[in-house]
Amino acid sequence: GVTQSPTHLIKTRGQQVTLRCSSQSGHNTVSWYQQALGQGPQFIFQYYREEENGRGNFPPRFSGLQFPNDSSELNVNALELDDSALYLCASRSGGGADTQYFGPGTRLTVL
Amino acid sequence: QKEVEQDPGPLSVPEGAIVSLNCTYSNSAFQYFMWYRQYSRKGPELLMYTYSSGNKEDGRFTAQVDKSSKYISLFIRDSQPSDSATYLCAMINAGNMLTFGGGTRLMVKP
Numbered sequence: 001g002v003t004q005s006p007t008h009l010i011k012t013r014g015q016q017v018t019l020r021c022s023s024q025s026g027h028n029t030v031s032w033y034q035q036a037l038g039q040g041p042q043f044i045f046q047y048y049r050e051e052e053n054g055r056g057n058f059p060p061r062f063s064g065l066q067f068p069n070d071s072s073e074l075n076v077n078a079l080e081l082d083d084s085a086l087y088l089c090a091s092r093s094g095g096g097a098d099t100q101y102f103g104p105g106t107r108l109t110v111l
Numbered sequence: 112q113k114e115v116e117q118d119p120g121p122l123s124v125p126e127g128a129i130v131s132l133n134c135t136y137s138n139s140a141f142q143y144f145m146w147y148r149q150y151s152r153k154g155p156e157l158l159m160y161t162y163s164s165g166n167k168e169d170g171r172f173t174a175q176v177d178k179s180s181k182y183i184s185l186f187i188r189d190s191q192p193s194d195s196a197t198y199l200c201a202m203i204n205a206g207n208m209l210t211f212g213g214g215t216r217l218m219v220k221p
Contacts, residue, residue: 002154031209038119040199040211041155054208088154097209098145102154 002091002103010109016077019106023070023091030072031100032064035086047072076108084110114138117200117212126221130187134200134212137181141202141210144176146185149197149214158198159185190219 003022011017023030029048033041043056047066061077070091076083086107092100117134124130132146143162147155159174161167161183167174175184187194200212 033211038213040115040117040201040213041209043208043210046208054206056208090154096143097203097207098143098157098160102156104152104154 002089002101004087004089004103004106006106007104008107008109010111011079012111013079013081015079015110016075017079017108019074019076019087019089019108021072021074021089021091021103023072023089024093024101025070027070027091027093027101029093029100030066030089030091031097032072032074033088033090034058034083035088035105036082037085041088044074079110081110084108112137113213114210115200115202115212118215119213121216121218123218123220124190126190126192126219128190128219130185130190130194130217130219132185132187132198132200132215132217134183135181136183136202138202138204138210139181140204142205143203144174144183145201145203145209146172146174147199147201147211149199151196155199187217190217192219192221195219 031046032044035041046054066072086105088105090100090102146159149155171188173186197214199214
């Protein structure tokens, strides 16, 4: 399945954070979502074969990387209090967005 | 105004009740419609997927889409305490990107 690390993370405003995702084997597309408390997930961006090929309404301080070994990262610079949320990654192999599998998420708290 | 609106609940029902969950949307470009279930501390899992107006049934779950009214529903028959979770509607546009509703928290009491 899809795994994410760490499970929980606490940072202070202005810091930088890296979240990690391990996709299901053979999945070439990974998407990242931000889910604020009590809200639905919001699409951040998507990577296909190590290239970003879609982005939601998030500033450039949200960036990502996808590696050939089924792993990926979400980096957030200059953390703000509103960045506190559950960050979900989802992976799929071709197909539509309905075929993706979600990881359990990383809970980020910014103080 | 959000593209996808969903009543946040919480919705509390007794075991065995029929549950109705709903979403409205404003973007006519949405072509595919899904319902996800999310348990606490877990990622969303896909329950139902439809692409046309009408009904689709899978066990105790029925998904209904009315494109003319921009309205989708999920019905759960014979609800169980294990159905207690947050239910998220989601939609895909031509760009193959998911847009989620805010989620409805459902509690099924024994």
